[in-house]
Amino acid sequence: MTTHEYTAGATPPLGSARVHPEPAPSPTSAPTSAPTPTPGSAPGSAQQSAPAPKKPGRDRYLDLLRSIALVRVVVYHLFGWAWLTVLFPSMGVMFALAGSLMARSLGRPALGVIRGRIRRLLPPLWAFSVVALALMFAGGWNVLKDPDNGGTWGLVKLIDYVIPIGAPPFPWHVGSKSGLLEDTWAVQAAGPLWYLRAYLWFVIASPLLLWAFRRVPWATLLAPLALTAVLGTGLVTIPGETGNAISDFTVYGGCWVLGFAHHEGVLQQVPRYLAVSCSALLMAFGLWWASGHLGPDGWDLNDIPLAQAAWSFGFVVILLQYSPSWQELPGRLARWDKLITLSNNRAVTIYLWHNMLIMATVPIIDQAYNLPFMQSAGAVAALDSSYMVWMFLLVWPLIGLTILAFGWIEDIAAKRSPRLWPDGARRKKAASRGSHRV
Numbered sequence: 001m002t003t004h005e006y007t008a009g010a011t012p013p014l015g016s017a018r019v020h021p022e023p024a025p026s027p028t029s030a031p032t033s034a035p036t037p038t039p040g041s042a043p044g045s046a047q048q049s050a051p052a053p054k055k056p057g058r059d060r061y062l063d064l065l066r067s068i069a070l071v072r073v074v075v076y077h078l079f080g081w082a083w084l085t086v087l088f089p090s091m092g093v094m095f096a097l098a099g100s101l102m103a104r105s106l107g108r109p110a111l112g113v114i115r116g117r118i119r120r121l122l123p124p125l126w127a128f129s130v131v132a133l134a135l136m137f138a139g140g141w142n143v144l145k146d147p148d149n150g151g152t153w154g155l156v157k158l159i160d161y162v163i164p165i166g167a168p169p170f171p172w173h174v175g176s177k178s179g180l181l182e183d184t185w186a187v188q189a190a191g192p193l194w195y196l197r198a199y200l201w202f203v204i205a206s207p208l209l210l211w212a213f214r215r216v217p218w219a220t221l222l223a224p225l226a227l228t229a230v231l232g233t234g235l236v237t238i239p240g241e242t243g244n245a246i247s248d249f250t251v252y253g254g255c256w257v258l259g260f261a262h263h264e265g266v267l268q269q270v271p272r273y274l275a276v277s278c279s280a281l282l283m284a285f286g287l288w289w290a291s292g293h294l295g296p297d298g299w300d301l302n303d304i305p306l307a308q309a310a311w312s313f314g315f316v317v318i319l320l321q322y323s324p325s326w327q328e329l330p331g332r333l334a335r336w337d338k339l340i341t342l343s344n345n346r347a348v349t350i351y352l353w354h355n356m357l358i359m360a361t362v363p364i365i366d367q368a369y370n371l372p373f374m375q376s377a378g379a380v381a382a383l384d385s386s387y388m389v390w391m392f393l394l395v396w397p398l399i400g401l402t403i404l405a406f407g408w409i410e411d412i413a414a415k416r417s418p419r420l421w422p423d424g425a426r427r428k429k430a431a432s433r434g435s436h437r438v
Helices: 043-049 060-079 090-105 110-138 152-161 185-190 193-215 217-232 240-264 272-291 305-321 331-345 347-370 377-385 387-406 408-413 425-437
Strands: none
Touching (some): 060 347, 060 387, 090 110, 090 193, 090 240, 110 152, 110 185, 110 408, 185 347, 193 240, 217 240, 240 305, 347 377, 347 387, 347 408, 377 387
16 A cells, blocks of 8 residues: 555655655555355355455555554654664555555556556645745755756756656755754755655556566566665666666565565465565575675665665565454554544655654754743753654644645545545544434
């Protein structure tokens, strides 16, 4: 399920600003299909032996995975903890969910499916781009005079803020260091746009990838890992943004095709013990490779493509092998139902805006230093030591306000009636009233 997919509600990631090359995105889960009677069986016996058909709807297990992935992305970009990339490889999970949804949708004509996916992606991007570019230009950025973006070519590259086919230009420093935002805020704000670029290219390539998967499934599934090995070991080096784009495609291509395998039932044909054992070996290889190729942030797998590809692939296989296909969240998880529904229905909005909102917490918290009771050295020291915690607490209400301000654009893009806070509460109330009438 992608961060860009939503049935009543299910994307998606950093281009040249690969400061923290993570994600978002996507929003709806695949409906569960009802079992069909065995051909040739008597109607009466089929009714007695077949399990009761399930109502089609969202797979809440996949919704839960997407929500965890989004929260992990926000926490990672806030605290920068490298071990989070090992604990839960969010981008691999999100690309796998997107690939599963794409495989399901390609039962329809491919051109219409691709057009629909792009239509759902672009309007939320346009809203973000208008705000981000306005702030960059207001801060004094002149793309024609930016030495890092090639003058006139940089102006042409602004198209990537409209259609994310490449890496958009942005200033590495804009505004003043003494301003409300630090002068590198644009780098962080534009960072997540790499995910939209990768998602768009996966969507365009999906008809061909699915055709290949149905004919040579294992070769198609493992080819991205092999290509990542070629690039990640340095046998072939592709410089610049072209290299970044190809690296993203190969690193997460295996996870996208795993989504195909999940939808097509290929994973379920592999004995669980074998799938888990092979995945554990692959993940162990990924950690071993990472241990000898640590980047500037240590165990941050985003800086180590081959380790990221191997760890994410194995992790996703295990998650999908144990997929319980819940129609409702069980037990204590049910208390999170509304937030999980909301995050899935607004996954693109959350993903696009979260980095900018993290930056926005800084000038807000800084105002606390001007309060009368904050003038002592002890009070200042207490705020300094807990600053990151306050950023974490503040970013969530800011995300909520952004959902109210811009989230409804996702509904318009999906040709639905706009909703301010789609957490499923209204739908459940309507269903409850309907059952009482019966």
